[in-house]
Amino acid sequence: MPMLEILFRYEWMQNALYAGVIVGLISPLVGVYLVVRRLSLIAEALSHVTLSGVAAGLLLQKELPLFQAVNPLYTGMAFAVIGSMFVERIRRLYRSYQELAIPIILSGGIGLGVVLISAGDGFNVDIAGYLFGSILTVGKEELTAILMIGALVLLFFFSFYKEMFALSFDEENAVITGIPRRVVNFLFILIVALVISAAIRVVGILLVSALMTIPVAASLQFTASFRQTIVWSVLFSELAVLSGLFAAYYLNWASGGTIVLVSIAILLLVLLIKRIHFLFRNRQE
Numbered sequence: 001m002p003m004l005e006i007l008f009r010y011e012w013m014q015n016a017l018y019a020g021v022i023v024g025l026i027s028p029l030v031g032v033y034l035v036v037r038r039l040s041l042i043a044e045a046l047s048h049v050t051l052s053g054v055a056a057g058l059l060l061q062k063e064l065p066l067f068q069a070v071n072p073l074y075t076g077m078a079f080a081v082i083g084s085m086f087v088e089r090i091r092r093l094y095r096s097y098q099e100l101a102i103p104i105i106l107s108g109g110i111g112l113g114v115v116l117i118s119a120g121d122g123f124n125v126d127i128a129g130y131l132f133g134s135i136l137t138v139g140k141e142e143l144t145a146i147l148m149i150g151a152l153v154l155l156f157f158f159s160f161y162k163e164m165f166a167l168s169f170d171e172e173n174a175v176i177t178g179i180p181r182r183v184v185n186f187l188f189i190l191i192v193a194l195v196i197s198a199a200i201r202v203v204g205i206l207l208v209s210a211l212m213t214i215p216v217a218a219s220l221q222f223t224a225s226f227r228q229t230i231v232w233s234v235l236f237s238e239l240a241v242l243s244g245l246f247a248a249y250y251l252n253w254a255s256g257g258t259i260v261l262v263s264i265a266i267l268l269l270v271l272l273i274k275r276i277h278f279l280f281r282n283r284q285e
Contacts, residue, residue, distance in 0.1 A: 012136060016245060016255075019138045022150040023195075023202045023211070024241035028233035029157055030195045031212035033188065035220070036168045041102045042189070043209040046083050047196050048109030051205045053079025054130045055116035072130065073142055073197065080193035083109065088189050133204030133256025135245060142201055149198040156191050160184055165226065202241065204256035211237060214263040218270045236266050 034040050056079065057072030083105055090101035117127060129137065138146075157164065163184045166174035175181050199208045219232035244259030251258075 012138075013249075015138045015140065015143045016135045017242075019143055019146050020135055020202055020241040020245050021238065022146050023199045024238040025234055026150050026153040026195050027199055027208075027211045028215045028237040029153060029230065030192050031216045032226075032230050032233055033164055033168055034192070035213055035216045036226075040209065040213050041099075041106075042087060043192060043196060043212050045087070045102050045106040045109060046080050046193050047200070047205045047208045048106055048113060049083030050076040050080045050109075050193075050196055050200060051131070052109050052112040052116060053077065054200070054205070055113050055127065058127060059116055059119055071141060071145075073145060073201070076130070076200065077145075077194065077197035080197050081190060084189040084193040085186075088186055129204075130200055131204050131206050132254050133200070133202055133207065133259070135202045135255040135259075136249065138201050146198045146201075149194045153191055153195060156187060160187070164188065202256065203259050207256050207260045210260045210263060211240070214260070214267055215240065218263075218267040221270050221274050236263070240266060 031040075031043070034043060053076035054072045057067070057070060057075030060067035060075070061070065061072070087101045087105055090104055094100045163174070163179050166177070166179055167181060167184060171181065195212070196208050199211060203211050215233045215236035216229065218236050219229045223229040223232055240259050240263040244262045245255060247253065247262070248255040248258040
């Protein structure tokens with residue numbers, strides 16, 4: 001069946017497409033700043049905290065009837081936000097060793113997640129969908145949450161673009177000019193947590209950091225300005241999400257893994273083109 005016919009006929013495919021487009025937009029927006037500030041692994045740490053939140057939500061659904069209607073995505077989001085607060089707190093405590101926040105939060109998230117999963121009788125189909133992504137099962141409620149997160153992310157970057165740019169490239173000078181570093185950094189880390197929560201249904205908790213960083217890595221190979229890097233990162237991310245979505249449907253592959261593999265393929269293609277261009281230019285000289 002042609003893809004356009006599937007999109008018009010089935011609501012679940014439309015939900016998957018809308019969710020993929022939104023996540024494909026906001027993930028590299030956050031990722032660019034994480035890469036520039038050398039904080040890429042924070043996304044990995046917070047994704048494992050989100051795993052703990054999802055496991056807690058599934059456990060609550062199982063043990064308490066009151067939580068039957070609560071989507072584990074929301075508990076994962078809550079844990080990610082709390083984890084982001086801990087990240088900022090640890091970074092303030094260890095100003096000379098701020099990278100310590102990453103292994104502390106990462107290991108804590110994994111440890112708590114394993115305990116909660118074991119308390120809920122181990123891995124099952126529900127937790128697997130959050131671990132590896134299941135974009136084709138995104139429902140209206142989850143799509144609404146993703147839309148709201150997308151709006152918040154865009155509002156943040158439109159409001160604090162200059163401040164984020166200054167803090168990313170010259171933090172000390174930005175502070176001297178009066179930019180409220182603590183406030184902006186705190187809001188940014190909250191945005192990172194929300195984006196991770198939105199992306200887990202698309203690529204999964206274990207792969208979410210890839211969607212935030214690989215398109216950025218590809219764009220950094222040839223862009224000449226920060227804005228160009230943002231634009232190309234978003235384009236590569238959207239291409240990976242849409243291509244991965246359609247490929248996963250037709251080939252019956254895991255959507256999250258397929259999207260990440262397409263992202264890596266784009267990065268390799270960019271590197272190959274850059275290498276060919278380099279060799280061709282050297283021959284001309």
